[in-house]
Amino acid sequence: MKQEDTINYRKPLQWGEFDPNRRRNMFVGMWAWMWQRITAVAIIVLLPLHIVLTYKPWLQFLLLLAVTFHATLGLRVILLDFDLVKVEYQKALIWGLTGLGLVVFALVWWLIR
Amino acid sequence: MSTGQENIRKVEMYRYDPTEGGDGHFDTFDLQIKDESNTTILDVLIRIQKEQDATLAFRYACRVNMCGSCGMVINGREGLACKTNVSEFATNERITIRPLNHFPVIKDLVVDMDPFFKNYEECLPFFEPKEIVEEPAIIRPDSPERQAIGLATECIACGCCVSSCTMANYHEGYAGPAPLNRAFTLLNDSRDGLFTERMDRVLQSCYNCRTEFNCTEVCPKEISSTRAIKFIQRMAMKEPFRKIEEEKAAAEIENVEPATVIGKAEPVISMSNNGCVGCTHNQPDVGRRDFLTKMTLGIGAATALMVGGVMASAFVGPSMRKKETLWVPAGKMDDLQVGKVTTLNLNYTETIGIYKQDNVKPVMVWCQSNDKNIVVYDSRCTHLGCAVRWDKTQNSFLCACHGGKFALDGSVIAGPPPRPLDHMEYKIDNGNLLIAMVS
Amino acid sequence: MLLYSKVNLIFNQGEPMTQEKFTTDILIIGMGAAGQLAALYAYDANPELNITIVTKALKGKGGCSRMVQGGLNVVLNEADSHEKHLMDTLKGGQYVNNQDLAKTLVEQATPTIKEMETRFGCFFDRNPDGTIHQKPFAGQSFDRTVHKGDLTGIEMISRTTEQVMKRNITVLEECRAVDLLLDSSGQEVTGALLLDIRQGRFIVAEASATLVATGGGPTQYRFHAPGPEKSVDGLGMLYRAGVVMRDMEMIQFHPTGLIIPGSVVAGSLLEEGLRGAGAYLYNGEGKRYMKNYAPDVAERATRDVVSRSAFLEMLAGRECEEGGVRIDASHLGSEFVLKNFPGMCNRCRQFGYDLSREPVPVSPTAHFVMGGADIDRDCHTSIERLFVAGEDAGGVHGGNRLGGNGICESTVYGRQAGKSLARYMEKNKRQPAETAKGMVEELIEKHTRPFDNNKGEDAFKLRAELQECNWIKVGVVRNGSDMEEAVREIATIRGAATDIGLTGGRPYNMLWNTYIDFMNMLDVSDMVVASALARNESRAAHYRSDFPEQNDDIGLFNSFMVRGDDGLPEISSKPVEFTYKTVEECRNYKK
Known part of the structure; x- marks a missing residue:
């Protein structure tokens, strides 16, 4: 026998729906994922802009910054994908790699400037 | 024994009445709690039901984190009501309780777990013995397979991971964390006989994970489904090769001893006398998978070739080419003004292989005296190769990109350039200035 | 597949209600280890059979099998023997076991556990050499408890639930049986009346054979180890259906239930393996009192002895400040405890106790x-x-019951039942008997009566009263006059129960379920107290302060009871059958 539904079930609640506390309670791993997507879009916008508007320092700064975030977070996923770093350290990877990326970014910026 | 102080908590509870339908709403209850560190959210629910509203519906069974019935969203995070203590939230914080995401709500906090189990079954979560044996297998606890599986078999199917996953609901055919975790434990179990079938089921599913770790964060049993999914992804990478090897092995058997093939058991799913439901339908689309594999390999190879080619031509190419000096006429010597810098445009045609390209290159000529004593500066900045121009008012060469500044004699005055401006070779033929372009 | 029809019934003041009905070959009530294994073995014996499991909870999530911590006793080692396991079981049960059942238990446990591994995919903890590890439990002459960490039930029930999913076995979730249906003679069961909790409607399930495997769970006591949704449903149903019941005075109290004031988690267990591994028990004065009660084995005595000792210590005023005694495993080394009892350590940590480093307050728990x-x-x-x-x-x-024999019974007898059901279906026609006229309507009327009641008696309050009465008067230590009083008190509570009123709609009405649970508890309380009054001695779990000695001259009997016409139990007693072992053999057996 099938358990038929004679009463109305409410359609599934969605992630964040009716959930006043959800967004401020998001996990850092999720921020990392979202930030990588956001920087991806930023790169798509900034790169053509950079070709059109050559030698604009602010543009170069933004582009390099976006690339830094995107690359470090991407590197994190690769490290996790191939089990080069244990998944327990995923949060440490976010802070560590992003921090390292920003340091390199600062050095590069200071060099070319 | 830990101490907690007495406190009145505001508890916001999601309510949905199936007889009324609608979207549901939040009800607020005030509850006096004696010892918060000893009071679980389940206690809160039971007390509200006993003392304030008997129609409140929630689901629980074992109350000691073993059955996975009381999964719900508490202050924005999934968890078991029986495993979350009130003291985990700041004393002035409201407690907001809401049913799990991605499951139909039956009443109040009670959800219908059928979608979960549908996905669960889709991954063939059940053990199927490779062969019927009488004695339990001898497997050392430190063997690689048991080390890999670890405590991942402790999953209690509470659905918290699926609720926390932002991908579970947006990808048709994404089984979700817990089902993939179960598939992972079985894929690594050397006793199990459904490796191929299960791999086929999870192959496409496992790549929908976005490595957000939400499931890992909320799991009340501290199992990392992300780890399991990554594990499957790595196993999946070996899949095409395994297939090829299996085919090879099969072909060899066929070639060497055709007689054995007849007696060989079909490597089909149901091996024991148990009629295995859920295995017979939904055979994977082998053609499509093959195609996808080949496509991926093809595109990968093409990309690698292209990137490799470009890199090779960029780095190695120039040094292999024969250096040819092209003398480009730049104009009459008489046109140059003594003591001034003149910018000239060189028009020349460059030959790259069979491709001819017309180029214009600006150079700057400093005529020191009438006595044919000139210096030809390359207009490329020695920093990053931007164009340098002569600025009369500052009496220096300026680079627009990063503020490089050179003196009239080519030396660096300011900015990042590491060395003075490059000089270019020239000769004077019949009063005509010829400048050497080295291509 | 299944016959399926809708019948319009008129009841409840003429208000029509649609009511579902289906027919199946085998109806299994309860989805713990016994129910699931019965379904699996019956199905494997004959996949043609229509098997339907109904469960009060979600599939595989209810019942005590999932809550099993320690593990199951089974003879796997050559140095061990079924003989020894049988003697341990009889000695533990103080000779009043049904020896045939006990013998089947120990002998069939070995193949059952092996099949759990080889056919259903359980993976129990291993020795370093790769063979199955067996740990020590109290009351055993050999370390024979197979386990998976200290939360064995999760592994077992998760695996068998998956096996049920694999087979074509129908599972009705959150669909509880409220009563068994009988034919007009009252001698044949025709199925069961089910309450679909989600929809709040009744379903008539007709079956050629019915298996009751709901599990017990004596939650009619204040402190109880099983989750509150376990409520002796099966025992109540069987009793009301007129089945012969036995030994109902024997309620086991586990000695180490965690004390957590004000929480529903109170009474949940710290597993026996702790005592097996050598944890000590201290009273409020900080003394290891178990030496006074069981000089030879001390903390590794059987559960009845340890529980009673703790209770007597508490009665004597030597309780700790939380109101119980303390279990201390810190001398075993915190690393050892954390490694071997991670589940227990986590449970304690949630409530601020550090099991690996300090004593934890515990109390006997039903x-x-x-x-x-x-x-x-x-x-x-x-x-x-x-x-x-x-x-x-x-x-x-x-x-x-010996620790580790409980899940062992569920699995072994689930398997026995499955095979037996398949045999039964082979011999008999696959056709349910006809339910007595009017029975369904009468039962539905009985179970929906509180909806029409506006006297507003509170089911939660009455349940708490019953729990308190049982705990104090029919609990670990009993006496005749207290129990006489308890009989009257239970009758009073039963009277008040007719005034219970229910509010809210029928779909997923938890209060309604509490009411049905409570009615089952009342019936079982009746049985327990009646049976306890009939045994004028102390034996095993049954301890009477007015007859504190075990008396084998009068005590070697079993109480049997059926429900009398007045709704109260009718008791008869039979001497114990010493089919395989004589009473001397049992008495002289030394571990």
């Missing part, structure tokens, strides 16, 4: 019903077409 339906080794009962397996059945454990 844990298991040794009594139950009188069955034979093929799980037949006194009524046709009705089978019982697991905790609902009585006789296997006698007066006290």
Whole structure:
């Protein structure tokens, strides 16, 4: 026998729906994922802009910054994908790699400037 | 024994009445709690039901984190009501309780777990013995397979991971964390006989994970489904090769001893006398998978070739080419003004292989005296190769990109350039200035 | 597949209600280890059979099998023997076991556990050499408890639930049986009346054979180890259906239930393996009191002895400040405890106790019903077409169950029942008997009565009263006059129960379920107190302060009871059958 539904079930609640506390309670791993997507879009916008508007320092700064975030977070996923770093350290990877990326970014910026 | 102080908590509870339908709403209850560190959210629910509203519906069974019935969203995070203590939230914080995401709500906090189990079954979560044996297998606890599986078999199917996953609901055919975790434990179990079938089921599913770790964060049993999914992804990478090897092995058997093939058991799913439901339908689309594999390999190879080619031509190419000096006429010597810098445009045609390209290159000529004593500066900045121009008012060469500044004699005055401006070779033929372009 | 029809019934003041009805070959009530294994073995014996499991909870999530911590006793080692396991079981039960059942238990445990591994995919903890690890438990002459960490039930029930999913077995979730249906003679079971909790409607399930495997769970006591949704449903149903029940005075109290004031988690267990591994028990004065009660084995005595000792210490005023005694495993080394009992350590940590480093307050807690339906080794009962397996059945454990024999009983007898059901279906027609006219309507009327009641008696309050009464008067230590009082008190509560009123709609009405639970508890309380009054001695889990000695001259009997016409139990007693071992052999057996 099938358990038929004679009463109305409410359609599934969605992630964040009716959930006043959800967004401020998001996990850092999720921020990392979202930030990588956001920087991806930023790169798509900034790169053509950079070709059109050559030698604009602010543009170069933004582009390099976006690339830094995107690359470090991407590197994190690769490290996790191939089990080069244990998944327990995923949060440490976010802070560590992003921090390292920003340091390199600062050095590069200071060099070319 | 830990101490907690007495406190009145505001508890916001999601309510949905199936007889009324609608979207549901939040009800607020005030509850006096004696010892918060000893009071679980389940206690809160039971007390509200006993003392304030008997129609409140929630689901629980074992109350000691073993059955996975009381999964719900508490202050924005999934968890078991029986495993979350009130003291985990700041004393002035409201407690907001809401049913799990991605499951139909039956009443109040009670959800219908059928979608979960549908996905669960889709991954063939059940053990199927490779062969019927009488004695339990001898497997050392430190063997690689048991080390890999670890405590991942402790999953209690509470659905918290699926609720926390932002991908579970947006990808048709994404089984979700817990089902993939179960598939992972079985894929690594050397006793199990459904490796191929299960791999086929999870192959496409496992790549929908976005490595957000939400499931890992909320799991009340501290199992990392992300780890399991990554594990499957790595196993999946070996899949095409395994297939090829299996085919090879099969072909060899066929070639060497055709007689054995007849007696060989079909490597089909149901091996024991148990009629295995859920295995017979939904055979994977082998053609499509093959195609996808080949496509991926093809595109990968093409990309690698292209990137490799470009890199090779960029780095190695120039040094292999024969250096040819092209003398480009730049104009009459008489046109140059003594003591001034003149910018000239060189028009020349460059030959790259069979491709001819017309180029214009600006150079700057400093005529020191009438006595044919000139210096030809390359207009490329020695920093990053931007164009340098002569600025009369500052009496220096300026680079627009990063503020490089050179003196009239080519030396660096300011900015990042590491060395003075490059000089270019020239000769004077019949009063005509010829400048050497080295291509 | 299944016949499926809608019948319009007129009841409840002429208000029509649609009511579902289906027919199946085998109806299994309860989805713990016994129910699931019965379904699996019956299905594997004949995949043609229509098997339907109904469960009060979600599939595989209810019941005590999932809550099993320690593990199951089974003879796997050559140095061990079925003989020894049987003698341990009889000694633990103080000789009043049904020896045939006990013998089946120990002998069939070995193949059952092996099949759990080889056929259903369980993976129990291993020795370093790769063979199955067996740990020590109290009351055993050999370390024979197979386990998976210290939360064995999760592994077992998760695996068997998956096996049920694999097979074509229908599972009705959150669909509880409220009563068994009988034919007009009252001698054949025709199925069960189900309450679909989600929809709040009744379903008539007609079956050629019915297996009751709901498990017990004596939650009619203040402190109880099983989750509150376990509520002796099966025992109540069987009793009301007129099945012969036995040994109902034997209620096991587990000695180490965690004390957490004000929380529903109170009474949940710290597993026996702790005592097996050598943890000590201290009273409020900080003394290891177990030496006074069991000089030889101290903390590794059987559960009845340890519980009673703790209770007597508490009665004597030597309780710790939380109101119990303390278990201390810190001398075993915190690393050892954390490694071997991670589940227990986590449970304690949630409530601020550090099991690995400090003593934790515990109290005896109602844990298991040794009594139950009188069955034979093929799980037949006194009524046709009705089978019982697991905790609902009585006789296997006698007066006290050994730690690790409980899940062992569920699996072994689940397997026995499955095979027996398949055999039964082969011999008999696949056609349910006809339910007595008017029975369904009468039952539905009975179970929906509180909806029309506006006297507003509170089911939660009455349940708490019953729990308190049982705990104090029919608990770990009993006496005649207290129990006489308890009989009257239970009758008063039953009277008040007719005034219980229910509010809210029928779909997923938890209060309604609490009411049904409570009515089952009342029936079982009746049985327990009546049976306890009939045993004028102390034996195993049954301890009477007015007859503190075990008296084998008068005590070697079993109480059997059926529900009388007045709704109260009618008791008869039979001497214990010493089929395989004589009473001397049992008495002289030394571990």
